[in-house]
């Protein structure tokens with residue numbers, strides 16, 4: 058499990074840094090590119106996908122686990138009319154940004170999901186690319202990951218009402234690279250950019266949801282994530298001068314290498330992305 062210090066390595070480089078190269082609402086995950094051609098529209102389409110998956114709507118209470126900078130919380134309350142939306146993140150900078158936006162119906166806090174004790178039960182849950190932080194590479198090697206993922210699903214079951222819906226999104230690790238440089242680059246991203254975490258395998262989710270959640274739909278979006286990362290990389294490079302001046306050469310060079318690695322990783326099938334519709338088993 059990534060601890061708070063490790064999560065802050067990944068997300069607390071600076072809100073203004075991420076604002077330069079993410080979309081305007083700062084979604085830091087794959088967008089849905091069907092029929093759209095801008096990053097902004099792809100991110101909205103992704104949030105709309107999760108609204109349907111989690112059955113969000115007026116009068117519903119939503120939990121967003123790993124809420125990032127609050128793009129999903131904002132969308133589900135402002136656009137979909139969700140009444141109470143609670144977001145948890147381990148990053149203090151992200152939480153500050155959500156609270157700075159002062160979004161009606163939204164409450165965000167810095168909280169590890171393992172310490173979360175909700176004041177009420179939820180009808181809808183969304184978790185977009187947070188599960189990658191649950192098991193460390195060492196825990197995966199020791200075979201402890203399925204138990205950790207199952208514990209995550211068990212907790213969420215306990216925080217929800219009967220009939221609850223859950224929109225889940227995870228990065229997948231698929232093929233193992235056979236090229237030395239690609240292996241080194243993936244190691245760099247795993248240990249330097251996202252320490253303490255590891256992307257999942259599709260079969261991990263299939264094993265771990267039982268006996269708490271039924272999977273009713275799964276979509277993979279490998280090419281969508283390649284496209285999202287390519288767009289992030291182009292925007293990062295557009296701001297190279299500013300980033301080098303304000304955050305230093307190491308930050309620019311590391312992020313350039315990380316995003317290049319992701320574009321290639323999705324292209325080469327080393328990685329993919331999955332979106333799931335889950336229904337609570339009552």
Ligand SMILES: C[S@@+](CC[C@H](N)C(=O)[O-])C[C@H]1O[C@@H](n2cnc3c(N)ncnc32)[C@H](O)[C@@H]1O
Pocket residue numbers: 059064068083084085086122123124125126128145146147148151168169170171184185186187190
């Ligand atoms: C890749 S970001 C995704 C953010 C957001 N869902 C989005 O789509 O932009 C992963 C998120 O998971 C959060 N996270 C990681 N470990 C966590 C934990 N143990 N408890 C709660 N949140 C956690 C991070 O703080 C971050 O907000």
